[in-house]
Amino acid sequence: xxxxxxxxxxxxxxxxxxxxxxxxxxxxxxxxxxxxxxxxxxxxxxxxxxxxxxxxxxxxxxxxxxxxxxxxxxxxxxxxxxxxxxxxxxxxxxxxxxxxxxxxxxxxxxxxxxxxxxxxxxxxxxxxxxxxxxxxxxxxxxxxxxxxxxxxxxxxxxxxxxxxxxxxxxxxxxxxxxxxxxxxxxxxxxxxxxxxxxxxxxxxxxxxxxxxxxxxxxxxxxxxxxxxxxxxxxxxxxxxxxxxxxxxxxxxxxxxxxxxxxxxxxxxxxxxxxxxxxxxxxxxxxxxxxxxxxxxxxxxxx
Ligand SMILES: [Zn+2]
Ligand SMILES: [Zn+2]
Ligand SMILES: [Zn+2]
Ligand SMILES: [Zn+2]
Ligand SMILES: [Zn+2]
Numbered sequence: 001x002x003x004x005x006x007x008x009x010x011x012x013x014x015x016x017x018x019x020x021x022x023x024x025x026x027x028x029x030x031x032x033x034x035x036x037x038x039x040x041x042x043x044x045x046x047x048x049x050x051x052x053x054x055x056x057x058x059x060x061x062x063x064x065x066x067x068x069x070x071x072x073x074x075x076x077x078x079x080x081x082x083x084x085x086x087x088x089x090x091x092x093x094x095x096x097x098x099x100x101x102x103x104x105x106x107x108x109x110x111x112x113x114x115x116x117x118x119x120x121x122x123x124x125x126x127x128x129x130x131x132x133x134x135x136x137x138x139x140x141x142x143x144x145x146x147x148x149x150x151x152x153x154x155x156x157x158x159x160x161x162x163x164x165x166x167x168x169x170x171x172x173x174x175x176x177x178x179x180x181x182x183x184x185x186x187x188x189x190x191x192x193x194x195x196x197x198x199x200x201x202x203x204x205x206x207x208x209x210x211x212x213x214x215x216x217x218x219x220x221x222x223x224x225x226x227x228x229x230x231x232x233x234x235x236x237x238x239x240x241x242x243x244x245x246x247x248x249x250x251x252x253x254x255x256x257x258x259x260x261x262x263x264x265x266x267x268x269x270x271x272x273x274x275x276x277x278x279x280x281x282x283x284x285x286x287x288x289x290x291x292x293x294x295x296x297x298x299x300x301x302x
Pocket of ligand 3: 183184186187198201
């Protein structure tokens, strides 16, 4: 009986050496099998992927030159493959946001599912799953910039409305749809319907709404307002979900909705002092200067 060379599981069917793509990938790292081997990180987070120290400023994967040199030799093929596939997929969708035409930086673009989502297309899944499978999934997707994408999924987080409500002290009181379309799926409303076309849409709104935690949204509206209510870089101010607090120094934790809802006000304010307000597009540009459209086209044509 044959077993997987990596994890030792019994092989089935047509498997010859490995039980899964995951196990096969592990052997691509040059140090595989030695003490210096480190498995691929699950995703590119806010810590150095080599030594796990928090990243600062424009750092994207590594915290220092040393880590970059050491890290590149540990995970070269995966990084390159993930990146080049994402670029190719973006080009297959005309290289720009379908709604606003944004195309400045590739990391500011993401794939939105029109229907039947099986998995998210991002650099993580692109590096891991077979190309054919990802291509099939791409057929169901449109390319959107982060800001338009958030606006689409969080129509009830329109900033001017939230600011008005917050000033009156009744945040997120449901307003009748302005356009006579369902505020979730945009289907035409009929009869006495005011916001939703169906129970399903109504439920999805209320579940999301509770998940996002009223307190988090309430506090975020106030913090955003204190920082001028718009992206410091480009002036974007349409949707609360598209705005993010970016650390300019000494990050202890990220100011996402969950931490904003759950941390004490004192701790929040200390963290808030270190931040500037950016939209998701500008934030992606800041963290991934190497994915600027001009940089990428230069490299490709070389
Ligand atoms: Zn857009
Ligand atoms: Zn989407
Ligand atoms: Zn609906
Ligand atoms: Zn911006
Ligand atoms: Zn940032």
